[in-house]
Amino acid sequence: MHALLVIAHGSRRAASNEEVIELAQRLAVQVEGKYQHVAAGFLEMAEPDIATTMQTCIDAGATRIDVLPYFLSAGRHVVTDVPEDVHKVTEANPQLVVNILPYVGSVPSMLDLMAGICLQA
């Protein structure tokens, strides 16, 4: 079973974390042909954390997990922290295939999205 895990930074503001969870739920509908399980997790400041969310995917039967970093630039979190947390889980589950996808700020369509906001204002 192929799972998708959206990882966000996490906020002290509960509404911000709920926004990410709702986004993952809406994303699940768009990618349901590929992923049978879609979850959201947080690097820090919010629950569930990365390890817990990955374990939930494994418990649901995931043999492959794609991790989508919901981050805008390649700061320490994208370069070091998220991969480290993911790596701990893969070390403990050597049969699991895990692929960290490009972070959302890295794709060319981000520029179009930003231009769209500016030109519609």
Added chain:
Amino acid sequence: MHALLVIAHGSRRAASNEEVIELAQRLAVQVEGKYQHVAAGFLEMAEPDIATTMQTCIDAGATRIDVLPYFLSAGRHVVTDVPEDVHKVTEANPQLVVNILPYVGSVPSMLDLMAGICLQA
């Protein structure tokens, strides 16, 4: 003169901040019909900060500034910190027209962008 200011969080990792500055430069090309000046600034951990970047826009002749929060969810930074820093500058420059645009994570096309990353993987 109408200026656009992209505000990102800021990172201890210089390459991450340069990524934002380059993104703003590429965005400038896409929106040049509307904005005669496009700059990037940072909430914290990096320079220039919001006040400095807004002053640079004013010095360049800006009478209107649109602020694009380069943030993914409505955490404390989007709800409180960025507006507060912007407000201090508008208080000191009452002739300036400032409009805070929707943050990048808030627009419907974000879901398409995320689905695109997942389905291309």
